[in-house]
Amino acid sequence: xxxxxxxxxxxxxAALVAALVLPFIVTVPYYISTAIFALIYVTLAVxxxxxxxxxxxxxxxxxxxxxxxxYAAALLATHARPGPGFWIEAAVAVLGAPLLALAIGIPAxxxxxxxxxxxxxxFALIAQLVANNWLDxxxxxxxxxxxxxxxxxxxxGVLQIVTLRQSYYVVLAIAVLAVASxxxxxxxxxxxxxxxxxxxxxxxxxxxxxxxxxxxxxFTVSAGLSAxxxxxxxxxxxxxxxxxxxxxxxxLLLIMVxxxxxxxxxxxxxxxxxxxxxxxxxxxVAAWRLVLFGIILLFTVTAFPDGFEQLYAAxxxxxxxxxxxxxxxxxxxxx
Amino acid sequence: xxxxxxxxxxxxxxxxxxxxxxxxxxLIFGVVQIVNFAHGELYMVGAYLLYLAxxxxxxxxxxxxxxAVLAMGLFGLIFYVAVIRTMIGKGWQLxxxxxxxxxxxxxxxxxxxxxxxxxxxxxxxxxxxxxAYFVRLSAQRLVVLVCALVAFAGLYGFLKxxxxxxxxxxxxxxxxxxVVVGIPIERVTLSAVVTGAMxxxxxxxxxxxxxxxxxxxxxxxxxQAFAAVxxxxxxxxxxxxxxxxxxxxxxxxxxxxVPSEYADAIVFGVMIAVLLFRPHGLFGRAARx
Numbered sequence: 150x151x152x153x154x155x156x157x158x159x160x161x162x163a164a165l166v167a168a169l170v171l172p173f174i175v176t177v178p179y180y181i182s183t184a185i186f187a188l189i190y191v192t193l194a195v196x197x198x199x200x201x202x203x204x205x206x207x208x209x210x211x212x213x214x215x216x217x218x219x220y221a222a223a224l225l226a227t228h229a230r231p232g233p234g235f236w237i238e239a240a241v242a243v244l245g246a247p248l249l250a251l252a253i254g255i256p257a258x259x260x261x262x263x264x265x266x267x268x269x270x271x272f273a274l275i276a277q278l279v280a281n282n283w284l285d286x287x288x289x290x291x292x293x294x295x296x297x298x299x300x301x302x303x304x305x306g307v308l309q310i311v312t313l314r315q316s317y318y319v320v321l322a323i324a325v326l327a328v329a330s331x332x333x334x335x336x337x338x339x340x341x342x343x344x345x346x347x348x349x350x351x352x353x354x355x356x357x358x359x360x361x362x363x364x365x366x367x368f369t370v371s372a373g374l375s376a377x378x379x380x381x382x383x384x385x386x387x388x389x390x391x392x393x394x395x396x397x398x399x400x401l402l403l404i405m406v407x408x409x410x411x412x413x414x415x416x417x418x419x420x421x422x423x424x425x426x427x428x429x430x431x432x433x434v435a436a437w438r439l440v441l442f443g444i445i446l447l448f449t450v451t452a453f454p455d456g457f458e459q460l461y462a463a464x465x466x467x468x469x470x471x472x473x474x475x476x477x478x479x480x481x482x483x484x
Numbered sequence: 485x486x487x488x489x490x491x492x493x494x495x496x497x498x499x500x501x502x503x504x505x506x507x508x509x510x511l512i513f514g515v516v517q518i519v520n521f522a523h524g525e526l527y528m529v530g531a532y533l534l535y536l537a538x539x540x541x542x543x544x545x546x547x548x549x550x551x552a553v554l555a556m557g558l559f560g561l562i563f564y565v566a567v568i569r570t571m572i573g574k575g576w577q578l579x580x581x582x583x584x585x586x587x588x589x590x591x592x593x594x595x596x597x598x599x600x601x602x603x604x605x606x607x608x609x610x611x612x613x614x615x616a617y618f619v620r621l622s623a624q625r626l627v628v629l630v631c632a633l634v635a636f637a638g639l640y641g642f643l644k645x646x647x648x649x650x651x652x653x654x655x656x657x658x659x660x661x662x663v664v665v666g667i668p669i670e671r672v673t674l675s676a677v678v679t680g681a682m683x684x685x686x687x688x689x690x691x692x693x694x695x696x697x698x699x700x701x702x703x704x705x706x707x708q709a710f711a712a713v714x715x716x717x718x719x720x721x722x723x724x725x726x727x728x729x730x731x732x733x734x735x736x737x738x739x740x741x742v743p744s745e746y747a748d749a750i751v752f753g754v755m756i757a758v759l760l761f762r763p764h765g766l767f768g769r770a771a772r773x
Contacts, residue, residue, distance in 0.1 A: 201577070205577075207577050207580060256756060256759075256760050259759070259760065259763050260759055260763055261763075262576055263513075263519045263576065263580065263714075263718060264714050264718065264759065264763070266519075266580060267710050267711070267714045267755075268714075268755075268756060268759060270707065270710075271707075271711065271752035271755055271756055272752075272756075274707065274748055274749070274752055275748075275749050275752055275753070278745065278746055278748060278749050282743070282745040400584065400585075400588055403581050403584065407578070407581050411577070436592045436595040436596045436600075437592070437596055439588055439589075439591075439592040440588075440589055440592040440593055440596065442585075442588065443585045443586065443587075443588035443589035443592065444585075444589055446581065446582075446585035446588070447567070447582055447585040447586060447589065450571075450574070450578045450581050450585070451570040451571065451574075451582060454574070454575075454578055
């Protein structure tokens with residue numbers, strides 16, 4: 150177990166409290182829906198980082214699981230109205246996505262480094278083609294629309310998630326679940342095994358850890374969390390289109406992970422929030438936004454390979470210098 | 485039978501397109517071990533250069549095409565300075581993400597400057613139909629095949645007989661030893677990137693007259709070319725070219741039975757299948773030429 154320093158646990162608690170009271174401070178609906186998208190991306194980026202940053206496998210198939218969750222929820226909710234409700238949809242997503250992850254991961258992890266990236270990209274493209282062309286199931290580019298609001302049943306009743314504020318708390322719960330799962334994994338023996346496999350697969354194998362088994366565990370957990378975000382997004386946006394599987398999402402997630410600092414939870418969460426809210430505030434045209442994103446990403450990986458983590462680490466060092474004896478910082482990975 | 489022969493010709497054209505892009509990709513990977521995700525965008529830039537030369541300079545096809553290929557050499561130089569040089573010696577994930585970022589920048593710069601509406605480039609040979617026995621094909625397809633063959637012959641001679649080409653092969657065989665004997669890594673990398681850009685330029689001036697020029701035209705070609713490079717064994721130029729032609733043929737012939745929307749799935753299906761049985765590609769790690 151790696152213990153959090155006092156300043157870090159304080160910062161996480163403060164962030165959580167701020168997130169909890171946010172809908173009462175900010176009341177403009179547009180800002181709340183932007184915050185909802187930010188939390189969807191926090192979930193996606195943190196689970197993506199489990200694969201990219203913590204196990205060191207550059208998968209380009211992440212939107213497949215997000216899209217799977219969204220399509221599963223959309224199909225369940227539209228084929229039988231009023232639909233089976235959140236828990237069943239979540240179960241289908243969270244149990245189905247790891248199976249899909251195994252189907253992709255078992256062949257793809259036979260490949261190394263660059264080939265793995267290309268292999269997963271191949272699966273991502275095939276998934277995109279299926280979403281676009283299997284009209285009977287997905288309605289292709291006509292999208293699945295009019296998805297009813299999320300129905301959350303609890304002992305004694307059913308809650309319809311209708312208002313923005315309700316949606317916000319649901320997605321906040323999902324994001325907290327994702328961040329907490331990744332944090333717990335990172336601090337457990339499993340997280341240490343992940344790090345061993347990432348830093349030296351041969352040595353890890355020699356110590357009795359199967360690298361591919363570890364990689365598949367990271368890949369399946371990450372897939373489950375992304376699919377859960379997809380279930381929420383389908384109900385929140387009320388339509389599901391093939392664009393859920395877009396390569397653009399992969400690019401955005403790569404930006405969040407690398408600008409945040411691969412393997413750094415605080416960095417990735419910050420980057421996910423900054424890169425969903427920033428473009429909204431700047432109100433940029435989509436194409437210019439991507440030009441800017443690309444330049445930022447290029448600049449970051451050439452000049453600041455540790456991204457935001459570098460800033461946090463520097464701030465942490467400054468703080469602990471003032472207190473003379475500081476706790477050991479979680480080391481970010483330098484790929 | 486007609487359909488089959490037509491598709492074989494289509495497949496060879498497609499295959500040359502993929503091969504011209506894949507050869508540059510494999511060359512750059514062999515020399516600096518960087519996977520250039522933006523290589524298809526070099527193809528796109530080349531096609532726009534041809535469009536600009538035809539529309540604004542009013543040059544006829546052949547000189548405009550020659551100018552575009554030369555300008556691609558210059559663009560390769562810029563690309564090397566802006567992207568590749570800064571990433572030499574960094575981690576492979578960072579390199580891949582950097583070139584992916586470069587591709588996003590290029591595609592979207594094209595969208596905001598020239599617009600996403602497809603542009604037309606013309607070649608006098610597109611409308612010329614050649615008939616031999618019962619095969620009818622556009623003369624432009626023949627141009628594609630001939631230009632690709634000439635480019636590959638040139639590339640082979642360059643790698644085999646020139647000093648720069650030998651240095652590239654040396655670097656892709658053993659980088660450390662190449663440094664020890666005093667091969668200037670940066671200059672050789674630069675010439676690999678420029679060569680790769682010009683090969684993409686050859687594809688860019690011969691193929692778009694058969695279809696059109698648009699900002700995302702490079703994206704799908706990058707992926708097909710990657711499939712070829714992965715299948716051919718990373719860094720193996722000959723392997724990449726042969727795999728690219730095979731993939732082009734598989735895609736074109738597969739369309740006879742598979743709905744055409746799934747054409748890309750054929751390419752990636754073949755790639756995944758090959759990698760499952762031969763994880764280091766069809767041509768393994770040996771024999772890099």
